Amino acid sequence: MDAKKHGEARARQAPERDRRRWPREAQPHNELAPSLAPALDPLPFSTRELAPEQQFAAWQAHMAPLVEVKLPDDKSADDGFPADHTAWNFGRMLIVQQRTPAYSYMRSAAKLRSSSIDHWYIALPRTGRSWTEVDRRVAENQPGKLEIRSLGYPFRGRTTESESLFVYLPRDLFADARATLDAKNNSVLSGNFADLLLDYLNSIEARLHSLTADDLPRIVHATRSMIIACLSPPAEHAAAAEQLVSVALMERARRYVQNNLDAAHLTPDSMCRALGVSRSRLYQLFEPSGGVLHYIQSRRLLAAHVALGDPADSRRIVDIAEAVGFSSAANFSRAFSKEFGYSPREVRSSAVPPRPAHSVPLAEHDRVSSFEGWLKALGS
Numbered sequence: 001m002d003a004k005k006h007g008e009a010r011a012r013q014a015p016e017r018d019r020r021r022w023p024r025e026a027q028p029h030n031e032l033a034p035s036l037a038p039a040l041d042p043l044p045f046s047t048r049e050l051a052p053e054q055q056f057a058a059w060q061a062h063m064a065p066l067v068e069v070k071l072p073d074d075k076s077a078d079d080g081f082p083a084d085h086t087a088w089n090f091g092r093m094l095i096v097q098q099r100t101p102a103y104s105y106m107r108s109a110a111k112l113r114s115s116s117i118d119h120w121y122i123a124l125p126r127t128g129r130s131w132t133e134v135d136r137r138v139a140e141n142q143p144g145k146l147e148i149r150s151l152g153y154p155f156r157g158r159t160t161e162s163e164s165l166f167v168y169l170p171r172d173l174f175a176d177a178r179a180t181l182d183a184k185n186n187s188v189l190s191g192n193f194a195d196l197l198l199d200y201l202n203s204i205e206a207r208l209h210s211l212t213a214d215d216l217p218r219i220v221h222a223t224r225s226m227i228i229a230c231l232s233p234p235a236e237h238a239a240a241a242e243q244l245v246s247v248a249l250m251e252r253a254r255r256y257v258q259n260n261l262d263a264a265h266l267t268p269d270s271m272c273r274a275l276g277v278s279r280s281r282l283y284q285l286f287e288p289s290g291g292v293l294h295y296i297q298s299r300r301l302l303a304a305h306v307a308l309g310d311p312a313d314s315r316r317i318v319d320i321a322e323a324v325g326f327s328s329a330a331n332f333s334r335a336f337s338k339e340f341g342y343s344p345r346e347v348r349s350s351a352v353p354p355r356p357a358h359s360v361p362l363a364e365h366d367r368v369s370s371f372e373g374w375l376k377a378l379g380s
Contacts, residue, residue: 039213043087043371052080059083059100065117065372066151067105072158075102088208089374093220094168095205104158107151117375118152120181121168122227124201128162134186146189146198148227153185165205169224170378177228184231193230196248200226203251210258212302222251249275250285261300261324268292300324301339304332308347317344 045062047055056077062085063069071077083100112118123130123141130141134155141147149155152171174181189197204211204219211219256274260266271292272282282292289295304324307313315323321332321344336344 039211039216040088040090040208042208043089043374045085045087045371047081047083053078055083056081059103062371063105065115065375067107068111070104070106072102072104085371087371087374090216090220092170092173092217092378093223094166094374094378095208096166096168097164097205098166099163100159100161102158102160102162104156106156107154108156109154112152112154115151118150118171119168119375119378120148120150120171120174120227121166122201123147123149124165124167124198126163126165128160128164130157130159130162132157132186137186139186139188141188144198146194146201146230148181148184148187148189148231150182150185155186165201167201167223168375168378169220169227173220173224174228177231180228180231189230191230193226197226197230200248200251203255249277253282253285257296257299261303262322263325264327266296266325296325297335298339300326301336304336304344305340305347308344317348320344 047058050058056071059081060069071081081101081103084098086097088095088097124146125141125143127143132139132141132147132149132155134149134153138157139147139149150171171178200222204223253271253275256271257266260270263270268279268282272279275282277285286292286295290298301324304320304326307315307320307323308317313320318329318332321329326332326335333344340347
């Protein structure tokens with residue numbers, strides 16, 4: 001009986017010994033929690049739940065910060081205007097998924113005088129066509145093409161029924177390339193660089209629900225670099241092409257890591273074979289991320305953190321560790337505690353509150369929790 005009590009006492013003391021085995025500095029909990037997937041909280045808008053005669057007026061009000069909109073001559077407000085608009089805030093970039101019937105639009109000189117919004121935007125139609133005039137020059141866009149336009153200049157145009165992707169970026173993000181962008185205002189982009197940018201934007205849209213907060217600034221930087229490369233004069237194309245290749249290769253490498261987190265064969269050698277690059281090129285690629293092995297382990301630990309913090313995930317901690325590629329529960333616990341400063345068990349028990357993954361400071365959230373607020377905060 002005494003032996004049994006002694007064993008129970010040892011069991012009760014074990015957690016404390018484990019905690020002392022891996023000492024860590026005490027930090028406020030709100031500084032410990034990492035920015036975990038999903039980092040993006042979409043801002044949806046739709047007119048579909050309104051009465052048909054109210055739908056177009058709602059769309060006018062929603063788009064008022066950007067453009068004045070009108071119905072085609074053969075349509076009336078009573079016909080209804082079922083439209084969907086979902087915005088995603090990357091902090092220094094907005095991505096918008098939009099589906100609308102046909103309408104015309106104008107950003108007038110009067111609106112420019114009353115608006116502080118002068119961003120650049122990229123339009124990528126999935127369906128439909130558009131015609132936009134700037135200084136008597138019309139850009140005609142269609143599915144599979146990209147066009148770039150400044151909100152700092154007046155324009156007018158019309159679109160057929162369409163589904164499109166829009167990317168808004170602040171003008172000061174291109175402070176070192178203003179002349180290059182201004183020369184291409186209201187242009188439809190073409191060529192190999194434009195195709196690479198198109199593929200890249202498609203890949204970002206496909207992953208909007210799974211991006212982490214750490215991904216967001218890198219994606220903004222990569223998008224900026226690819227846009228500049230698309231618009232650079234031919235004399236700069238060699239350097240621009242090299243930069244685009246590196247961006248595209250890094251995106252492939254990140255996708256490969258994410259898709260193989262649970263694989264024992266996820267090593268630098270397997271990545272070299274899958275990507276078709278040398279070890280030196282791979283190490284060069286991941287040097288800004290702390291190295292290949294560091295990046296792989298960080299992604300595995302982030303995936304485990306997400307699973308541990310999900311109330312719907314009832315798997316044991318050891319099963320989650322195995323699912324993200326850790327063969328030893330002890331190694332997983334040590335790596336996790338070192339990475340985040342607290343144990344997997346603390347996350348599972350909700351002792352560590354997750355950090356809200358807004359792209360703007362929480363104190364500012366109420367002020368900018370509208371599409372207009374997001375647009376205005378984009379350049380600040």
